[in-house]
Amino acid sequence: MADTTGEPLADTVADALAERGSAGTMPALWLGIAAGLQIGFGGIAYLVASAGMPSGAGATHLLAGLAFSAGLMLVMVTGAHLFTGHAMLSLPLAQGRVTGAGLARALGLVWLANLVGSLIVVALFVAAGGAEGVDGAVAAIARETAMSKVAKSGGTLIASGILANMLVCLAVWMASGATTVAGKIVAVIAPITLFVAAGLEHSIANMTLLPLGWALDPAAVPISGIARNLALSTLGNLIGGGAIALLLGAGHGAFERN
Template structure:
């Protein structure tokens, strides 16, 4: 696969992106599924870091620190080449360029989404079993329940809009990281957009897989039910798809059609 050079400009990234996305979508199902499980675990580690930061005093500084802490999840994903559903929503650009069929894209999305779910839930269960909720004198567990409750009680339009915004920022981070040839440059590309989306409280479906699982496991009765979790994941996933497609088409198609 052709990769953009380290000093790639926007058009150069757009030119290389369809082939990169095609290669990812056309990889073997077993490899794809395994890398998706790994990515789910990485994002769950970011969720844990986020909850630890959330145990601090409320305020804008804590929100920004929480976003910075969570960014470790996408850093791990980008540096190791794992498969993350939200970034893969940009496969639509490869479909638009006739390098990938819509059927293959949709199947890859399903495989990666459920692989991410497995990795997310495994880490969430291990974290709770290890006593992670008792961290910072129990404030980590309190934060997990509070965050999860706020997510499952959002109204429909808020969840979808929040999902769009979250994945626009995530895909911008991925787009920039695609041009990076070194580990430090990939990390720098990820930090800003991820910090913003997390600090703002936007809805990232894969992060929610672990955050909602931890909140559900740590709650002592409450609003975090199986149905509420499914609703959040369905609506945030829909919003994420729209956000990822928007970034791919705006940055990719606009520059390729010049």
């Protein structure tokens, strides 16, 4: 069996990222919307797992993180385009395989497509009465989650976004080396459970959690707070994901072999 760790995996990831960076507009849009939908499903799973549970219990956060990991499992198995994974385009950029303009185009296109997919999930979930699940506990935890996110300071959001996407990109990196559906699923579980349980900020997950909070209580979750959170968590995610890709790429000699 071919080695799917270390240097071979670094080359596999770099090749896949270079391909993502040059994807056509329509495929990137469709697959970006799909990723927004899938991470949105993960957000719903997080809320349902948290509903009615002791909010201060570590076990609750771990369970909710495990539930949320279903979103990235779907992304990795279906090959959808997720903005936070695209943050690792820093690697092919450093290799000269993607231009700065190409990087900006790919990131902007996928971010917007992820937003569209996320908002579709929110609209359908509200219309379906999903927020009233678990005797209204889903709505309660959705409001609580959104309010806590918009209340964080700017520095906290950036630092939290950096850590969150370090873990997400490590999950994507490991899952890229798996050759089976089961392998991709297993690779995702630990890093994603950890980032969610730690309360870190993932911009695409927030595209579901924050608009849902607004839909349930606009006064408590203002649009300005949502925009601020998404802007700063996006910046943190870009830094964290980009740094992880460059660190692993350099360590495994991906620049010398290009």
